[in-house]
Amino acid sequence: xxxxxxxxxxxxLGWMMTGLPLESKAQPCSDLFISEYIEGTSFNxxxxxxxxxxxxxxxxxxxxxxxxxxxxxxxxxxxxxxQLGPGQVYVVCHPQADSLGIKVKxxxxxxxxxxxxxxxxxxxxxxxxxxxxxxGIIGEDPGTxxxxxxxxxxxxxxxxxxxxxxxxxxWAQAQYEYLAYGTxxxxxxxxxxxxxxxxxxxxxxxxxxxxxxSESDGIAEIIVGIVNPNAxxxxxxxxxxxxxxxxxxxxxxxxxIAFPGNSSQPLPVGIAIVNDNTTEPDETxxxxxxxxxxxxxxxxxxxxxxxxxDDALGMVPANNSEYRLFRMDNSNRYRLYLPDEAxxxxxxxxxxxRLGRVLNAGFHVLDLxxxxxxxxxxxxxxxxxxxxxxxxxxxxxx
Numbered sequence: 001x002x003x004x005x006x007x008x009x010x011x012x013l014g015w016m017m018t019g020l021p022l023e024s025k026a027q028p029c030s031d032l033f034i035s036e037y038i039e040g041t042s043f044n045x046x047x048x049x050x051x052x053x054x055x056x057x058x059x060x061x062x063x064x065x066x067x068x069x070x071x072x073x074x075x076x077x078x079x080x081x082x083q084l085g086p087g088q089v090y091v092v093c094h095p096q097a098d099s100l101g102i103k104v105k106x107x108x109x110x111x112x113x114x115x116x117x118x119x120x121x122x123x124x125x126x127x128x129x130x131x132x133x134x135x136g137i138i139g140e141d142p143g144t145x146x147x148x149x150x151x152x153x154x155x156x157x158x159x160x161x162x163x164x165x166x167x168x169x170x171w172a173q174a175q176y177e178y179l180a181y182g183t184x185x186x187x188x189x190x191x192x193x194x195x196x197x198x199x200x201x202x203x204x205x206x207x208x209x210x211x212x213x214s215e216s217d218g219i220a221e222i223i224v225g226i227v228n229p230n231a232x233x234x235x236x237x238x239x240x241x242x243x244x245x246x247x248x249x250x251x252x253x254x255x256x257i258a259f260p261g262n263s264s265q266p267l268p269v270g271i272a273i274v275n276d277n278t279t280e281p282d283e284t285x286x287x288x289x290x291x292x293x294x295x296x297x298x299x300x301x302x303x304x305x306x307x308x309x310d311d312a313l314g315m316v317p318a319n320n321s322e323y324r325l326f327r328m329d330n331s332n333r334y335r336l337y338l339p340d341e342a343x344x345x346x347x348x349x350x351x352x353x354r355l356g357r358v359l360n361a362g363f364h365v366l367d368l369x370x371x372x373x374x375x376x377x378x379x380x381x382x383x384x385x386x387x388x389x390x391x392x393x394x395x396x397x398x
Contacts, residue, residue, distance in 0.1 A: 026132055026166040029053055029197035030228040032062060033133045033167035034123055035089060036192065037158040040184040043096035045113040046106065047121065047135075050192045051084045052165050054199075055229040056262040059084055061127035064092060064112045067120040070141025074122075078112035089192050101186035117145035117154025123167065127225055127266050128207065133167025134174065146171065151180030159188050162195045202234050203227040204259075204292055205300035207266055210394055212306040213273060220251070220271040220305055224289065226259050227299075234259040235293040238269070245283035245307055250274050258293075273307060281349055282375045282390065283307045304394055306375065322384035325391075332368040332393050334378075342382030346391075349375055368393050 026033075035050035047064065051057050059080035066076040084090050093106040094113040103109070115121060120136035136146050136153060145154035158178040168174050181188070205225050213220040226234060235258035240247050247253065252272040259267055289301040324337035336344070338361050346355040346366070354376065355366075368376075371393045380387045 026168070027200060027228075028165035029200050030166065030203075031125060031132050032057065032084075032123065033160070033164070034121075034135060035160045035194075036188060037121070037135050037153070037178075038093075038102070038186065038189065039115060039117050039154055039156060040098075040186075041155075043094040044098050044102060044184055044186075045115060046091060046093035046097060046102050046186075046189060047113060048189060048192065049080070049084075049090040049092075049123065050160070050194065051086055051088055051090075052194055052197060053228050053230070054086050054197070055231060055264065056083050056085045057229075057264040058082075059090060061125060061265070063124045063126055064110075065122045065124060066112050066114055067122070067136075067138050068115070069118060070139060072139040076110075076112040076114055078108075078110040080108075082107070087194075089190065091189060098184070098186070101184070102189065105186075105190035115153075117152060118142050127264070128205075128227075131169050134169050134171060137171045146175060148175050148178050149180035151182075155183045157181040157183075157185040157188065160192070160194075162193050165194060165197055200228050201295035201297060202229050202259075202292075203297045203299045204234065204236055204289055205298070206287075206289065206303040208303060210304045210306065210392060212308060212390070212392065214308045215273060215275050218273055218275060220273055220307070222269050222271065222287070222303065222305070223266045224257070224269055225266045226264060226296075229259060229262060229264050230294070231261045232294045233261050234296050235291075236289050236296070236298075237291045238271075239288040239290045240285050241288045241302070242286040243284035243305075244281075245285045245305075248274075249276075250283055250307060251285060251305075271305065280309050282309055304392075306390075306392055308390060323380050323382075323387045325378070325387075325389055327391075328365070332371065334366040334368070334391060336364045336366055336378075336380070338362065338364065338380070338382065340383050342380050342384075345379045345381075347377050347379070348372075366391075 029052040032049050036048035038046040059082050062080040064078045065074035068075045091106045092108055092110050093102045095109045097103055120138045122131050123133040124131050145152035148158055161177055164177045207223040207225045211222050238253045257269050285305040287303050289298045322339050326335045328335050340361045344359050347353050376391050378389045378391050
């Protein structure tokens with residue numbers, strides 16, 4: 001499920017919303033969701049997270065965000081930690097919440113529980129980069145609260161209905177998924193009742209679409225994720241499904257890889273890279289996930305590995321400390337920062353100049369959509385020195 005992406009913004013405190021779909025709903029029983037929200041008097045604020053899956057989930061890849069007074073920038077954030085078994089809950093509360101009613105049931109305390117009914121809350125799976133559940137509407141100030149059932153997000157305890165088995169970023173839908181109880185009702189906190197899940201097999205996916213490695217590195221590390229793990233081992237293999245590199249001569253794939261049972265942690269997979277002494281163009285490998293076991297399915301099962309040649313390049317070292325180059329999302333657009341006026345040139349693998357211009361200091365977007373699939377050289381020359389970087393244009397897989 002691809003929902004809201006989160007990016008660090010220079011000069012802003014916290015995290016900023018970059019897009020909100022009309023509706024985004026996870027598969028039932030496939031990931032954590034918010035099972036209870038408490039907005040009581042004083043500092044009686046708490047949130048409960050539920051694991052509806054059949055396996056134990058590692059919480060370290062999940063974060064909570066609070067967006068106060070309609071701001072699109074999160075003022076408070078808190079990373080979850082530890083393990084959460086199937087059917088168990090994880091409770092976060094304000095440091096000054098009621099000791100007997102809330103704190104005694106809490107797994108941790110955090111200022112992320114700092115809301116007054118008109119503040120949106122988001123639960124994010126940072127393993128996949130997806131927002132998986134929200135309270136309220138990020139970037140909107142409703143005044144005092146959003147209505148829910150017979151109550152609202154202010155002065156109420158909201159408990160997810162038993163039939164709800166997944167989070168959603170669509171508050172227009174989610175507001176009907178809660179039962180509202182009175183102010184300072186803590187009786188439901190610490191446990192959650194949900195209707196039994198249908199069996200949902202695991203899914204596996206690449207967590208990046210492109211990895212670039214130097215020939216001299218010896219190992220290319222790619223990351224594979226799993227959704228809805230269970231107690232059984234989930235194995236898979238890698239397939240080189242195309243590209244210019246040759247298996248055996250340029251790289252070697254592992255024969256079999258497996259997620260341990262009950263593991264939701266992303267799995268690093270090492271691909272051996274052959275470091276030869278031949279000057280040659282950069283090479284590519286299109287990788288696929290194949291032969292999953294444990295009834296698993298493959299989602300996001302393709303990615304591109306780029307092997308950079310390191311023989312007789314004669315290049316200026318990349319990553320000049322005065323210049324900054326970032327790839328924007330998974331597109332063929334790059335964001336370039338120049339501290340002063342500089343000459344910017346892009347050449348193709350054959351040395352033909354494709355772009356040449358002088359740009360002023362500041363941020364610039366280099367839009368390479370429509371360019372041929374391949375590797376290009378970006379050269380930046382200014383008063384602060386020179387930077388040469390390889391950049392990739394990735395068209396649809398052949």
